[in-house]
Amino acid sequence: xxxxxxxxxxxxxxxxxxxxxxxxxxxxxxxxxxxxxxxxxxxxxxxxxxxxxxxxxxxxxxxxxxxxxxxxxxxxxxxxxxxxxxxxxxxxxxxxxxxxxxxxxxxxxxxxxxxxxxxxxxxxxxxxxxxxxxxxxxxxxxxxxxxxxxxxxxxxxxxxxxxxxxxxxxxxxxxxxxxxxxxxxxxxxxxxxxxxxxxxxxxxxxxxxxxxxxxxxxxxxxxxxxxxxxxxxxxxxxxxxxxxxxxxxxxxxxxxxx
Numbered sequence: 718x719x720x721x722x723x724x725x726x727x728x729x730x731x732x733x734x735x736x737x738x739x740x741x742x743x744x745x746x747x748x749x750x751x752x753x754x755x756x757x758x759x760x761x762x763x764x765x766x767x768x769x770x771x772x773x774x775x776x777x778x779x780x781x782x783x784x785x786x787x788x789x790x791x792x793x794x795x796x797x798x799x800x801x802x803x804x805x806x807x808x809x810x811x812x813x814x815x816x817x818x819x820x821x822x823x824x825x826x827x828x829x830x831x832x833x834x835x836x837x838x839x840x841x842x843x844x845x846x847x848x849x850x851x852x853x854x855x856x857x858x859x860x861x862x863x864x865x866x867x868x869x870x871x872x873x874x875x876x877x878x879x880x881x882x883x884x885x886x887x888x889x890x891x892x893x894x895x896x897x898x899x900x901x902x903x904x905x906x907x908x909x910x911x912x913x914x915x916x917x918x919x920x921x922x923x924x925x926x927x928x929x930x931x932x933x934x935x936x937x938x939x940x941x942x943x944x945x946x947x948x949x950x951x952x953x954x955x956x957x958x959x960x961x962x963x964x965x966x967x968x969x970x971x972x973x974x975x
Contacts, residue, residue: 756783758844856882862972895920911936926951
């Protein structure tokens, strides 16, 4: 053991000497530091935001600049809709950082992505000239009780908390098939018909194609039990849906009072 260690140590020492010898012969020059222009950059502390119905629809981006000896104005642009971006941000002499509030307007239950940009000619070479903010405006979720979910595909059943959106007749099953992957669906106002069930990831990704998605083809209600004829989908090359499983039914017994 000691002989092996000594040989290894000697080899490392020789390599270290060789690297030192090589580095001694190289002259490194530092990268040039820009001195012209505004030298501005843009960023946000958080670029993935969730808002609820009563939250103000405003997010904040920050504009910084390296060169602060004089006053300056920096233009902001975006190609997104439903967002209000100030045309310019004004800096006083000596001011290095500005926080800019940007208002948006999207419906509850939807998402949006906004990219805010400063001109390339005003940007700092070591900073970013743009920032993208991803926004989700979520529902207010109310816990309506514990139901029971039975999966024919997976051959299991379990107690399932059921949430309902305050603003719509939409239901959510948190951590249903897999923790961290909710399942959501929309019912008619009388809770007799399935109105919407988009293909949703189950969290099960052990198929030959990766993630398995559930897409309900309809719903039958008997008492408090909802039965969903289901398809198990996967994403194929090119982004198209492929049917991996079909002919099975997933059932949900809703909480008392449904």
